[in-house]
């Protein structure tokens with residue numbers, strides 16, 4: 079079990095208040111950039127950014143490919159905030175810390191969370207460089223009790239037992255597929271199930287075979303806790319995985335995953351992912367219709 083060093087409501091509020099005092103931006107959409115996808119923030123206009131190390135209460139990024147900056151700005155006139163770098167459990171952070179920004183975004187007035195990640199493809203139809211719209215997830219750490227909602231429930235954010243069925247908004251998933259067609263990249267686009275494992279090692283072949291048999295399409299080391307916390311507090315969620323490598327599932331395959339080539343694939347697809355996210359933000363119904371009105 080993780081130690082329950084929970085974060086109080088006042089601490090989230092303090093960070094949100096500090097950010098409000100530092101910027102005039104009032105974001106409605108928050109975007110978390112996955113490994114190698116930090117360039118998503120480059121598309122923001124009228125930028126104002128803050129190093130995580132300067133933001134009270136924020137953890138700092140320790141992973142190559144995660145710059146560690148919070149960038150406020152606009153995508154086609156829509157107010158956004160972008161995390162150039164996320165926090166992972168394997169960095170030694172508690173799940174409360176890895177998901178800290180999500181509740182701060184809620185307090186800032188954000189309605190929709192867009193999560194992106196680099197992931198290894200398990201499904202036979204997924205190739206390196208493909209984009210998988212996340213339809214659902216398997217939160218492996220959560221299945222053994224490592225959950226960002228463990229400990230006393232903060233009713234101001236949401237209910238004790240939040241449902242996770244439908245946590246990846248269907249309308250946004252459909253919209254993203256349509257946008258993919260219009261951008262001429264529908265050949266790259268799929269929908270599938272993402273599984274979070276703890277990392278930091280990549281999967282053994284036996285683990286890869288197990289995940290594949292269980293129906294997992296892509297595997298990574300993040301995202302699910304952020305989505306759980308976002309869903310708990312009533313944020314609408316959209317998620318995508320950039321398939322940065324094929325997970326090795328055969329003892330005959332001499333290939334192996336490595337962080338540098340994962341970063342390269344992020345670079346290769348940066349423009350496409352940026353266009354997709356920009357169009358999605360500009361065309362989404364900005365008023366989240368979720369009925370959870372916590373906070």
Ligand SMILES: O=P(O)(O)O[C@@H]1C[C@H](O)[C@@H](CO)O1
Nearest residue numbers: 112113195196299300337340
């Ligand atoms: O932050 P994400 O989930 O995109 O990062 C993935 C998982 C590991 O942090 C890293 C491995 O290269 O990429």
Ligand code: HPA
Nearest residue numbers: 196197198297298299335
């Ligand atoms: O193959 C992978 N496994 C786990 N996490 C990952 N993140 C990118 N690729 C992978």
